[in-house]
Amino acid sequence: MTRRLTAAAFIAALVALAGAERVLEQRASAQATVMAPRFEVDPLWPKPLPNHWVVGQAIGVTVDDQDHVWIVHRDNLLGANEAAASQDPPTASCCVKAPPVLEFDPAGTVVGSWGGPHEGYDWPNSNHGITVDYKGNVWIGGNEGNDAQVLKFTKAGKFIMQIGKPGQGKGSNDTENFGRAAKIFVDPKANEAYIADGYGNKRVVVIDADTGKFKRYWGAYGNKPDDTNLGPYDPKAPHAQQFRNPVHCADLSNDGLLYVCDRPNDRIQIFRPDGTFVKEVFVATNTLGDGSVWDIAFSKDPQQKYLYLADGKNEKIYIFDRASMEILTSFGDGGRQPGQWFAVHSIAVDSKGNIYTTETYEGRRLQKFVYKGLAPVTKKDQGTVWPGK
Amino acid sequence: MGNHWLLGSVTGLAVDAQDHIWVVHRGYDSFTARTEIGLATTPKTAEDCCLPAPFVLEFDSAGTLVNHWGGPGAGYDWPVSPGGIAVDGKGNVWITAAGPPEIPGSGNATPARAGGAGRAGGAGGGGGRANAAPPKPQDAHVLKFDKTGKFLLQIGKAGTVGANDSKDALNRPAGVAVDDAANEVYVADGFGNRRVVVFDATTGAYKRQWNGAGPEAPFASVTCVKLAKDGTVYVCDRGNNKVEAFDKTGKLLKQAVVSPTTKGSGSVWDVALSRDPQQQFLYVADGHDQKVFILRRETLETVGSFGDGGRYPGTFYAVGSVDVDSKGVVYTGENLEGKRVQKFVPKGAAR
Secondary structure, eight states: HHHHHHHHHHHHHHHHHHHHHHHHHHHHHHHOEEEEEEEEEEOOOSOOOSSEEOOOOOEEEETTOOEEEEEEEGGOOOTTTGGGGGSSSSSSOOOEEEEEEEEEOSOOOEEEESSOTTTTTTOOOOEEEEEEEETTEEEEESSSSSSEEEEEHHHOOEEEEEEETTTOOOOTTTTOSSSSSOOOEEEETTEEEEEBBSSSSOEEEETTTTTTTTTEEEOOGGGOOOOOOOOOOOOOSSSOOOSSEEEEEEETTTTTTTEEEEEGGGEEEOOOOTOOOOEEOOOTTTOTTTTTTOOOEEEESSSOOEEEEETTTTTEEEEEEETTEEEEEOOOBSSSTTTTTSSSSEEOOOTTOEEEEETTTTOOEEEEEEEEEEOOOSSSSSOOTTOOO | OOOEEOOOOOEEEEOOOOOOOEEEEGGGGGTTTTTTOOTTTSOOOOOOOOEEESSSSEEEETEEEEEEEOOTTTTTTOOOSEEEEETTTSSSSSEEEEOOOOTTSSSSGGGGGGGGGTTTTTTOSSSSSHHHHHOOOOOOOOEOOOOOOOOOEEEEBBBBBOTTTTTTTSOOOEEEEEETTTTTTEEEEESSSOOOEEETTTTTTTTEEEOOOSTTTSSSBBBBBETTTTTEEEEEEGGTTTTEEEOOOEEEEEEEETTOOOOTTTTTOEEOOOOOOTEEEEEEEEEETTEEHHHHHTTEEEEEEEEEESSSSBBSSEEEEEEEEETEEEEETTTTTTEEEEOOOOOOOEE
């Protein structure tokens, strides 16, 4: 009896195992058919900068409608050893601080440069984020303690508008100033600018892109923003009902969903343009300090099927299926060689689907990742994507 | 390198007889704990990146990491900060204990760096580890290991700082070279002292020294020492922007100023000799002008240079180490926030 039962159990177990194996095989084949954009670093892009120029913390990147790549960097933080030729007197033949705004053509040649303090506007103490809008104007934020303004220029660097005044920020319910704004996105349909606000405030602000007039703003989950100090992020704690600083991006998709980088909370919150909360997605939730959700960009197909997320703490870019917001794969790793990052801070995509990244802290580079078409996903973490690998 | 390992500030690079590239770097203390090495802090602050690589790394000529070791162990004082590295004819590996770099205006000294991030061991360090530990004794010694990292010999002792006339103690030696035939080791001593000092390579016994290019021309700093096949001893006198050539007794043979207008930390950070039989060329790593100069060895005249400042391939930040393999390939190491090893392929002689 016992033996018969044992035999029956054994057969049952075999059947169960065979079934499990089939399920595993099916899963494996389903995984093999998952497709995602594939990228390779272009180690020779951009071309060497002219004039012995060096770049400081590269704190924003954007692509215009001619596929020119624009960056903003912190020239003011370049030290005496690195920018030795910018000292008075110079202590070496190299190097010179490049102007804070640089424009590269698609071949990687610098074709424009400007920026910095000037009469008529308040250049940020710590510039942060750059966006070329659909009219071809250039927006720049700032994240130093006093920075409460957003600036708008022509592509040639001619001043157009300043919204907010340095030192005048009054918190997350101020309707005239920002609190250390991180990034700007301009919605061509409504001619509205979305401001990720920011390092001081805990909100998204929507303004008229021509007049700068505040239209609406909201906090996490669409709540009224509250500047109470939340303390450090704790992955085990209940989800914070407010953003943590910095609120680092606010980008609108073609189908009208606003993706907000709640960086230290390791989450993307998704809203309708009126501030209605839709859902949230958590990423690498054991990431402490700087957090995992730094900046996003959409793939260039009209449906924007994929969303790219730059994680400057784990040093990778995640590729999401935007409809499900599932991570399909990721690429990159930490390091100073091509295709690696230290603090990958900002991300943008050109019309051909190529990705551009900039790195802050001591990364200090603009890098290009060439779009190689869709490919089956074979690895969750691809590591450094060198050509021909 | 795998394992999400990061290279820290590179202080030394040497190519051995098999054309393997040996690299020593400053490890944990050269990283910004809060932002750069989230897997090495307590608690961890990242899920996937990154960790300091081991201090000593051996790459084959294809660039694959084939061995690694280094760090504190029994019987010797691992440096606060390693300096130069050399591989002798028997395959033994020599490393100097050079102390942290003192480069004015470097990232190490910029309080605003990393957006308020601290450095382990410095003000505001986020990692906790080095902050909590008492300061280590000052680097004042040279270490010898076999190629697998087994300890063989220590000359000098951490915390026992010797003056320029000491016969058994050093002060932040920067570079080292071995004369295999004579079984002598030459030490560039260095960042603290201002001399070249020669010891027995097996016993570490003091043999001789010299303190400059003559009584009227003391060294301003001694950041490298290299030996040519013909017995000429080359010294980096970084603070004087000078390469100086001596015989093995310290008699000055030749000297040349490289990049005379360079101020700050100086132009002559490291020197390497080409591997052709005549060793026709000297390569000078200039971590302040961010380039590598090429000198004709016979005359010490500068005949060319390559490189520029930057974080991109072929550009440098604080290029402080240089060596050449048997095929003429030049390898460079970058200190401070450069943190890279790069390879430059020879394209034949050109005008």
